[in-house]
Each structure stands twice: as C-alpha cells, then as structure tokens.
Amino acid sequence: MDQRERVVEIRGLEKSFGDLDVLQGVDLDLYREENLVVLGKSGSGKSVLIKIMVGLLRQDAGSMKVFGQEVAALNKKELNALRLKIGFSFQNSALYDSMTVRENLEFPLVRNVKNLTRGEIDRRIEELLDGVGLPQSINQMPSELSGGQKKRIGVARTLILNPEIMLYDEPTAGLDPITCGDINNLILEVRERYKTSSIVITHDLACAKQTGDRMAVLLDGQFKAIGTFEEVFPKATDERVKSFYDYNFINS
Numbered sequence: 001m002d003q004r005e006r007v008v009e010i011r012g013l014e015k016s017f018g019d020l021d022v023l024q025g026v027d028l029d030l031y032r033e034e035n036l037v038v039l040g041k042s043g044s045g046k047s048v049l050i051k052i053m054v055g056l057l058r059q060d061a062g063s064m065k066v067f068g069q070e071v072a073a074l075n076k077k078e079l080n081a082l083r084l085k086i087g088f089s090f091q092n093s094a095l096y097d098s099m100t101v102r103e104n105l106e107f108p109l110v111r112n113v114k115n116l117t118r119g120e121i122d123r124r125i126e127e128l129l130d131g132v133g134l135p136q137s138i139n140q141m142p143s144e145l146s147g148g149q150k151k152r153i154g155v156a157r158t159l160i161l162n163p164e165i166m167l168y169d170e171p172t173a174g175l176d177p178i179t180c181g182d183i184n185n186l187i188l189e190v191r192e193r194y195k196t197s198s199i200v201i202t203h204d205l206a207c208a209k210q211t212g213d214r215m216a217v218l219l220d221g222q223f224k225a226i227g228t229f230e231e232v233f234p235k236a237t238d239e240r241v242k243s244f245y246d247y248n249f250i251n252s
C-alpha cells in the first residue's frame with residue numbers, strides 16, 4: 001500500500017463535448033511535493049483535465065479530488081478557497097505590460113489577501129524575487145525583460161499567494177536550450193524552497209526528464225504510460241509513446 005499523501009486523486013474521469021470524447025476514464029495521482037509531468041498531443045485534453053481540477057469545467061463521470069475534496073461538490077466559497085491553493089503559471093507568463101515587476105506581483109497579493117501592511121507586501125515581493133533569482137528586476141517593465149526572465153517573474157507572481165500546487169503550462173516553450181535548463185532548475189528549486197506539488201505540462205522531453213519525478217502520457221483520453229522517465233520512454237513499445245521520444249531526440 002502506497003502511504004504517500006495524495007494531493008490530487010483522479011479516478012475514472014470522463015468528459016465529452018457532444019460527440020467528442022476527450023477524457024475516457026482518466027486515473028491519476030499527484031503526491032505531495034511530487035513533480036508530475038503530463039505529456040499529450042495538442043487537443044488530447046490536458047487543459048480540460050486542469051479545468052476540471054480547478055472547477056472551471058465539470059466532469060460527466062468519475063471523481064476528481066483535490067486535497068481530499070470532490071471538486072464538483074464544492075460550493076462557490078469552497079471553490080475560491082481551493083483555487084487560491086492552486087497556482088497556474090501560464091505559458092506566456094501573462095504579465096501586465098503596463099505594470100512594473102513590483103506592481104505585477106503586488107496586484108494578485110492585495111486583491112486576494114486583505115489587511116497586509118506596506119512592509120509585509122514589500123517583504124513578500126522581495127522574498128519571491130530573490131526566490132526566482134531576479135531581485136534586481138523589481139522596478140523594471142516586462143518589456144525590458146528577456147523571455148526567460150519573464151517566465152521567472154511569472155512563476156514568482158504565481159507563488160505570491162503561497163499555492164500548495166503549481167501548474168506549469170509549457171514552461172520552456174519558446175526558450176533557447178540553455179534558458180530551458182535554467183527554467184527547469186527553477187522548477188526544482190521552487191519545489192525545494194516552497195514545498196509545492198507540481199504538474200508540468202510540456203512537449204519538451206528534456207524538460208520532462210529534468211523536472212519530473214514521474215511522467216504521464218495522455219493518449220486517446222486515458223493515461224497509457226505512467227512512471228519515471230526511464231520507465232516510460234527509452235524502452236517504450238507503444239508507437240505513440242515512442243513517437244514523443246523519437247520526435248524530441250531526433251529533432252534536437
């Protein structure tokens with residue numbers, strides 16, 4: 001019996017849109033402080049899965065429990081509380097271009113946490129910028145930052161509300177290989193420093209290998225392969241799983 005704490009527990013999850021069966025019996029666990037990589041072709045249902053996790057969509061059948069609570073059974077207040085514990089780091093960093101880095105970080109904090117003093121806000125922002133290795137960027141505008149720096153600030157902004165779960169959407173998309181490596185290290189450092197449990201959605205197998213404790217490959221509405229990188233990829237027999245590996249390593 002596996003004794004590790006499950007922060008997310010998905011069983012037999014199904015979701016269709018009209019004739020399109022997107023999720024067809026998904027089973028998946030995310031353990032506390034685990035980095036779980038989710039791979040799947042475009043349109044395979046990764047976003048639908050995340051939307052069900054945060055209550056933006058409702059499943060047709062099956063169970064999605066987060067922190068032991070059935071998400072579909074939560075009322076609005078409970079759902080809001082859950083969402084504050086789940087940080088979503090968007091692919092494009094989603095920074096406000098007209099705000100400085102400080103203002104970008106301050107905005108979600110003051111909107112969601114009442115009665116903070118100026119000193120507390122400043123300390124939190126400075127601690128987070130230090131955590132992502134960019135303390136000197138506090139007064140810069142997003143347009144003055146590189147792609148990798150924007151990703152770091154995006155991660156800091158997601159962390160500002162102290163989430164227990166981090167969802168990274170294509171964290172290395174559009175970055176050069178060296179910066180990809182830096183972002184992968186950041187994902188590992190964030191887990192170490194903030195004790196987060198994470199789902200990393202990526203097509204980048206180097207990112208998957210470096211950041212993930214386990215890989216889960218979504219194929220035809222189900223997770224067909226779940227395990228460590230070594231268990232899932234180099235020896236894959238399923239042609240579709242193999243194609244991820246071949247594509248990444250033949251084209252890199």
Ligand SMILES: Nc1ncnc2c1ncn2[C@@H]1O[C@H](COP(=O)(O)OP(=O)(O)OP(=O)(O)O)[C@@H](O)[C@H]1O
Pocket residue numbers: 017020022040041042043044045046047048049
């Ligand atoms: N609200 C919706 N109504 C109808 N169809 C939807 C809806 N949301 C998603 N779909 C369909 O479900 C399928 C899965 O979409 P989803 O966005 O989860 O894919 P994805 O794996 O996240 O893809 P990508 O890697 O391109 O982001 C797609 O065919 C999409 O068109």
